[in-house]
Amino acid sequence: MSFLKLLARNRLALGGLVVMGIVVLLALLTPILPLKPPNITDTGNRFLPPFSDGALLGTDHLGRDLLSRLMWGTRLSLAVGFAAALVAASIGAAIGIVAGYYGGRTDNVIMRGVDMLMAFPYILLALAIVAALGPGLMNALIAVAAVNIPFFARNIRGITVGIAHKEFVDAARLSGMSDARIILTEILPNVVPVIVIAMSTTVGWMILETAGLSFLGLGSQPPVADLGSMLGEARSALITNPHSSIVPGVMILIIVMAINLLGDGIRDALDPRLKSGALNRPLPATLVAPTRQPESQQNEGILTLDNLQTQFHVKDRVYRAVGGVTLSVKPGECLGIIGESGSGKSVTALSVMGLVASPPGLITGGSVHYRGEDLVGAPYRKLRTLRGREVAYIFQDPLATLHPLYRVGDQLIEAIRVHRAISREEGRKKAIELLEAVRIPNAASRVNDYPHEMSGGMRQRVGIAMALANDPEVIIADEPTTALDVTVQAQILSLLDDLRRERGLAIVFITHDFGVVGQLCDRVAVMYAGRIVEEGPTRAILDAPRHPYTAGLMACVPELGGGRRRLEAIPGLPPAVDDLPPGCAFAPRCDRATEACRAGEITLDRAGDRALRCIHPVEPQEAAR
Amino acid sequence: MTTPALRLEGLSKTFPLGRTLFGPERPGVRAVHPVTLDVMPGETLGIVGESGCGKSTLARMLVGLLEPTTGTIEIEGAALDNADPAVFGKRIQYVFQDPISSLNPRKTIRQIMDAPLKLLHGMDAAQRRARIAEIFETVSLREEFLDRYPHEFSGGQAQRIGIARALAAEARILILDEPVSALDVSVQAQVLNLLADLKARLGLTYLFISHDLAVVEAVSDRIAVLYFGSVVELGRAEDIFRAPRHPYTKLLADSAPVVGRPLTAPEAKETELPDPLNPPTGCAFRARCPRASERCAAEVPMLAEDAKGQAAACFHPLGG
Numbered sequence: 048m049s050f051l052k053l054l055a056r057n058r059l060a061l062g063g064l065v066v067m068g069i070v071v072l073l074a075l076l077t078p079i080l081p082l083k084p085p086n087i088t089d090t091g092n093r094f095l096p097p098f099s100d101g102a103l104l105g106t107d108h109l110g111r112d113l114l115s116r117l118m119w120g121t122r123l124s125l126a127v128g129f130a131a132a133l134v135a136a137s138i139g140a141a142i143g144i145v146a147g148y149y150g151g152r153t154d155n156v157i158m159r160g161v162d163m164l165m166a167f168p169y170i171l172l173a174l175a176i177v178a179a180l181g182p183g184l185m186n187a188l189i190a191v192a193a194v195n196i197p198f199f200a201r202n203i204r205g206i207t208v209g210i211a212h213k214e215f216v217d218a219a220r221l222s223g224m225s226d227a228r229i230i231l232t233e234i235l236p237n238v239v240p241v242i243v244i245a246m247s248t249t250v251g252w253m254i255l256e257t258a259g260l261s262f263l264g265l266g267s268q269p270p271v272a273d274l275g276s277m278l279g280e281a282r283s284a285l286i287t288n289p290h291s292s293i294v295p296g297v298m299i300l301i302i303v304m305a306i307n308l309l310g311d312g313i314r315d316a317l318d319p320r321l322k323s324g325a326l327n328r329p330l331p332a333t334l335v336a337p338t339r340q341p342e343s344q345q346n347e348g349i350l351t352l353d354n355l356q357t358q359f360h361v362k363d364r365v366y367r368a369v370g371g372v373t374l375s376v377k378p379g380e381c382l383g384i385i386g387e388s389g390s391g392k393s394v395t396a397l398s399v400m401g402l403v404a405s406p407p408g409l410i411t412g413g414s415v416h417y418r419g420e421d422l423v424g425a426p427y428r429k430l431r432t433l434r435g436r437e438v439a440y441i442f443q444d445p446l447a448t449l450h451p452l453y454r455v456g457d458q459l460i461e462a463i464r465v466h467r468a469i470s471r472e473e474g475r476k477k478a479i480e481l482l483e484a485v486r487i488p489n490a491a492s493r494v495n496d497y498p499h500e501m502s503g504g505m506r507q508r509v510g511i512a513m514a515l516a517n518d519p520e521v522i523i524a525d526e527p528t529t530a531l532d533v534t535v536q537a538q539i540l541s542l543l544d545d546l547r548r549e550r551g552l553a554i555v556f557i558t559h560d561f562g563v564v565g566q567l568c569d570r571v572a573v574m575y576a577g578r579i580v581e582e583g584p585t586r587a588i589l590d591a592p593r594h595p596y597t598a599g600l601m602a603c604v605p606e607l608g609g610g611r612r613r614l615e616a617i618p619g620l621p622p623a624v625d626d627l628p629p630g631c632a633f634a635p636r637c638d639r640a641t642e643a644c645r646a647g648e649i650t651l652d653r654a655g656d657r658a659l660r661c662i663h664p665v666e667p668q669e670a671a672r
Numbered sequence: 673m674t675t676p677a678l679r680l681e682g683l684s685k686t687f688p689l690g691r692t693l694f695g696p697e698r699p700g701v702r703a704v705h706p707v708t709l710d711v712m713p714g715e716t717l718g719i720v721g722e723s724g725c726g727k728s729t730l731a732r733m734l735v736g737l738l739e740p741t742t743g744t745i746e747i748e749g750a751a752l753d754n755a756d757p758a759v760f761g762k763r764i765q766y767v768f769q770d771p772i773s774s775l776n777p778r779k780t781i782r783q784i785m786d787a788p789l790k791l792l793h794g795m796d797a798a799q800r801r802a803r804i805a806e807i808f809e810t811v812s813l814r815e816e817f818l819d820r821y822p823h824e825f826s827g828g829q830a831q832r833i834g835i836a837r838a839l840a841a842e843a844r845i846l847i848l849d850e851p852v853s854a855l856d857v858s859v860q861a862q863v864l865n866l867l868a869d870l871k872a873r874l875g876l877t878y879l880f881i882s883h884d885l886a887v888v889e890a891v892s893d894r895i896a897v898l899y900f901g902s903v904v905e906l907g908r909a910e911d912i913f914r915a916p917r918h919p920y921t922k923l924l925a926d927s928a929p930v931v932g933r934p935l936t937a938p939e940a941k942e943t944e945l946p947d948p949l950n951p952p953t954g955c956a957f958r959a960r961c962p963r964a965s966e967r968c969a970a971e972v973p974m975l976a977e978d979a980k981g982q983a984a985a986c987f988h989p990l991g992g
Contacts, residue, residue: 214774217737218837221766223758223791236778387856503723532722532883537927559857562929603861605886607928610910612890613868616861620826 053316060312066305074122082115086270094288107277107291108284116272117294123273125302127188127266128254134192135253136246139199144238146200147207148230158204165197173256177265184273187266191256199245206241210234240317247310251303258299274299331431332401333357335424336411344416348375349553350399350438350521355423356412357391357398366625368394370577371413373651374555378520381547381554383568383585385561387600389621391577392557396523400434401425417521436466439514441524445506449498455482455509456494462516481512485542504535511542515550522547523555528563540567561604565589573597576622576632583657593657593664596633631661639663675749676710677845677877678734678764683707683743685729701948703729705902706743713748713844716871716878718892718909720885720924724948726901727881731849734879735766747845761792765838769850771830775822781833782818788840803840810873811836811866828859832866839870845877852887864891885928889913897921900946900956903975907982915991917984919961955986963988 055061073080083102089110097105097113104113146157164172176190210216211234219233260266261275262282272280274295281291342353357369369391376382386392397403399415399422415422417437422430442448450458459481460474469477475494482490485508498506507527514522524543528536544567547554556568564571564585572582573594581594592598602615619636622628631649634640643662651660684707686700704726711717721727732738734745736752745752747763768774775784782804789800808815811832822830831851838846848867852860868891870876882888888895892909897920905918916922946952946959955973958964967987977983 214768214770215776217732217766218768218774218834219776219787220737221735221761222787222837222841223761224787228791232779233776237776387858533885533927533929534722534923536929540929560929566929600858603857605890607886607889607913607925607930609886609890611892614861614864614890616865617858618862620828620859621856 050316054312057312057315059308060315063305063308063310063312066301067309070121070302070305071125073118074125077118077122080118082118083112085111085115085119085272087111094284094291097290097294104294105290107281108288113291113294116277117274117298120272120274120277120295121298121302123184123267123271124254124258124275124299127184127191127257127273128250131188131191131195131253131257132246132250134188135195135249136199136242138192139196140203140238140242142196142200143203143205144207144230144234147204148211148226148234150208150211154204158201161197161200164193165201169194169256170259173260174263174265177260182265182268184261184267184271187257187260190260191253194256195249195253198249199242202245203238203241206238207234210237244310244314244317247313248307249310251306251310254306255299255303329404329406332405332427333398333403334405334409336409339410339412339423341421341423342412342414344414344419345373346375348377349418350555351375351416352395352399352413353416354413355395355398355415356410357394357403358409358411359407360409361407364625367577367627368624369398370624370627372574372577372579373413374572374579374582376521376553376555378553379547379551380570381544381556381568383564383571384555384557384574385559385564385571385600386574387559387621389576389624390574391624392574393525395574396440396525396555396557398423399523400438400440401427401430402434402440432466435462435514435519436517437519438521438523439517439519441507441510441514441522441527443526443529445503445510445530446498448510449506451498454495454497455501456496459494459509459513459516462513466517477516478512481515482509484515484546485509485512486538487512502535503531504538507531507535507539508542511539511546515546518550519552521553521555523557525557526559527556529558529560536563543567561589561601562606573600576627577624578632578660579651579658580633580660581658582651587657591665591667593659593667594633594661595637595639595663595665598665599636639665674713676746677713677715677748678709678711678879679746680707680709680734681744681746683730683733683740683745685726685733685738686741702951703901703948704733705900707903708743709896709903709906711845711877711879713877714871714875715894716880716892718888718895719879719881719898720883720888720895721898722883722924724900725898727898728849729901730898731766731847731879731881734847735764736760737766758792761788761841761843763843764845764847765841765843766847766849767831767834767838767851770854771827771834772822772825774834775830777822780819780821784822784833785818785837785840788837792841807836807839810839810870826859827855828862831855831863835863835866835870839874844875845879848878848880850882851880853882853884860887867891885913885924897924900948900951902956902985904957904986905982905984906975907980907984911980911982915982917978917982917989917991918957918986919963919988919990920957921984922990923960963990 092106092110093108095102095106099105102112104117107113142157146154173190173194176193177186180186180189216229216233219229257266258273258275261273262279264279267273267276277295278292285292344351345353352372352374354371354373355369356371359366359368372395374382384392384395394403398410410423417433449455456475456478459478463469463474463477479490479494482493487493487505487508528539531539540563543554546552558564568585570583571585571588572579573596575596581588581597588597592601599617603617605614617636622632628635628645630645630647634644641663649660649662651658683704685704686702688700707730719727729738733740753760785804786800789795789803795803805815813832813836825833852863855863871878880888880891889909894907895909895912896903897905897918899920905912905916905921912921913925916925946956952959954970955968958968965988973985973987975983975985
């Protein structure tokens with residue numbers, strides 16, 4: 048159902064579908080329509096113009112009714128085109144799947160054969176096949192199908208190679224499946240959409256090719272006509288009686304245009320990457336809802352978030368990713384934000400500089416103050432000068448954030464040049480300095496490396512160097528060590544710690560790891576379902592967590608040196624942020640929850656340097672147990 | 673002496689690089705150096721190592737998804753034969769790291785669960801329904817999940833389904849390849865506890881592979897530490913990180929973030945792994961090792977046990 052909806056959203060594709068539907072319907076109904084017989088000659092009435100009596104579209108050089116010939120010809124052309132597409136797709140897909148699944152020598156032999164087929168110009172190949180088999184519509188079909196097999200084989204092979212190495216194929220093998228069964232039940236269902244896409248974009252082409260062969264007299268044989276042979280027969284009268292060429296020509300144009308528009312629509316609707324909105328170009332800054340209420344700055348700090356709310360509006364659902372977060376960070380301070388996936392910690396971080404993709408992201412309330420100035424709703428030009436220069440980001444996966452085709456040095460220079468004009472020489476010197484600052488050995492030669500030439504830890508150092516490029520005041524690090532090995536993680540953490548002491552950086556460090564928070568952060572905020580449930584100095588919270596979620600989460604994490612043991616688990620799952628319960632979001636998983644917890648809003652109450660959103664907190668003596 | 677549930681002898685894997693167009697055949701990349709290990713019935717053997725140390729290659733060889741270059745695998749005293757998938761799947765099973773991608777997106781959970789029951793055990797539809805109900809009960813999944821598709825599940829639920837599928841084969845040995853790495857901590861503990869319960873109830877043997885030292889320590893009886901394709905230390909779980917003998921194990925233990933421990937990089941030098949295309953002579957760890965001597969460059973150290981049975985492949989082990 049959603050497929051048709053997606054298709055219908057594309058107006059051109061919908062138009063193509065309607066036109067194609069009418070053409071196919073008429074072609075199907077041709078035998079029962081009150082048409083003149085298509086092949087009866089009537090030389091007395093040759094070349095009647097269109098709209099003549101008894102011949103709506105006129106007649107051809109033998110006085111045959113053009114309307115009737117057009118309908119029968121369309122029927123034949125469509126049938127041959129679709130049949131050729133089906134044959135080419137089936138054989139091509141079979142070849143592609145076998146080559147892609149077995150790989151190695153099988154793949155090599157098959158695909159080199161396919162390559163040889165592709166080495167000939169297609170029309171030459173088709174002509175050769177027809178010449179060998181003799182003219183005739185059936186042979187034209189075979190020729191067109193054969194010529195298109197390589198296209199399908201290559202396409203499907205590529206997809207199959209990707210699927211054959213997926214874990215579910217290994218799992219199927221371990222379930223006792225034979226190769227043939229894996230191909231039929233595991234691989235095939237996953238490549239069918241690709242086959243359909245490839246077919247939908249080539250059917251039009253195949254109809255044209257068949258028409259081409261018929262035009263040359265190698266396809267349908269007189270007196271039976273398809274659109275191509277109609278054109279061929281009318282060729283000699285092109286100047287004197289153009290209507291006999293125009294009629295089949297327009298029909299070919301209509302069919303191929305309609306099929307191609309429809310095919311593009313089908314491809315867009317079926318392609319999972321396009322379905323997820325990859326074609327939607329996000330705006331340069333996150334949208335701000337007109338109903339947003341700005342908040343005044345509530346805490347001291349170079350960067351403060353004041354009751355910030357960010358939502359995702361997808362169709363008719365509203366995901367409250369960030370539901371009113373208030374935080375602050377001072378120069379030289381490291382603030383940790385800890386939470387599980389879906390807790391809104393990354394969206395909080397991205398909202399600061401308006402980096403949440405819009406659509407579907409939308410900041411619906413609150414403010415972000417940088418040096419006392421509200422950034423939410425600030426003009427894009429303003430945000431752009433601040434991004435990287437004042438507030439810089441470090442992301443989780445350095446391989447994804449570095450451009451694979453540029454040297455790391457050039458990428459560093461680019462990051463500097465965005466904000467100030469410097470010469471290449473100066474830029475290079477600065478880039479080497481930056482790499483030295485993040486303790487990359489041999490910085491002067493490493494500056495010429497491509498990202499793939501570096502290890503994960505080195506790449507993350509480059510990511511940090513890039514964040515430092517313009518001497519920012521605040522660094523927001525979103526799980527910067529999650530993708531790294533422990534020995535490398537330890538080095539990156541100690542590097543960040545030194546940098547903030549040397550440069551007085553304010554760091555917002557997002558993680559799911561209590562060990563990391565405990566070592567690096569001065570203060571920590573625990574997030575659950577888009578809200579802060581507890582906040583305070585790291586030591587105090589780790590020693591005596593008050594919120595049951597914090598306490599539960601800490602108990603879940605095994606600590607090295609504890610030996611073999613049973614771990615505490617929090618039952619249930621985090622709530623979906625498009626369907627939050629009233630009251631405390633943690634209540635359904637909490638063993639201390641009472642009616643009051645579920646009844647209404649629980650506020651974040653501040654006492655001294657700690658804040659807590661719970662009415663039945665864990666008492667310090669309980670936690671000490 | 674009892675027969676080991678799983679015995680690896682001299683198991684190694686070399687990936688060929690293929691030949692260049694004109695040159696001679698190049699030597700391959702050695703992902704796993706010969707490994708000899710026994711896993712006793714009912715035991716959990718943990719395998720830790722950083723990315724690129726060969727732990728997944730090792731695991732995939734054990735379940736027949738990769739052909740070993742040298743060495744043998746024995747399961748419960750009989751040599752592994754992966755010629756017939758229907759026989760082999762009943763002896764050893766595998767739980768994958770990424771729970772979602774190990775389930776075919778175009779099949780319902782019931783179709784996924786049916787496959788091993790039908791193909792490995794030849795059950796008819798009624799038997800299968802009963803058996804699936806039983807397995808789902810064991811891993812605390814609701815039967816209404818059966819007619820849904822994989823994308824409708826969270827990571828934790830999908831991993832339970834992956835475990836359920838492995839149980840359906842009724843193999844007594846499970847290879848768990850980073851089974852909780854993709855899960856959130858609160859869910860991770862649920863799955864680990866489920867695995868512990870299943871093991872006690874069904875008498876399973878586990879090979880538990882992970883990069884998370886604390887998790888491995890919490891679930892394992894013995895732990896093998898892998899570095900650059902070789903086992904560098906093997907010992908009891910409660911000792912190995914508390915009193916490591918191999919310098920690499922000590923480095924790992926010191927690197928794990930621990931609340932309250934001051935933040936210092938445990939090693940100052942560049943921590944590049946050796947280049948697999950150009951492997952170093954002798955001990956692979958020597959370039960990073962504070963205790964390295966000339967002997968380490970000349971000879972490859974072999975695993976040697978100390979008096980307490982903790983084995984380390986090091987000429988200059990710690991604490992002894």
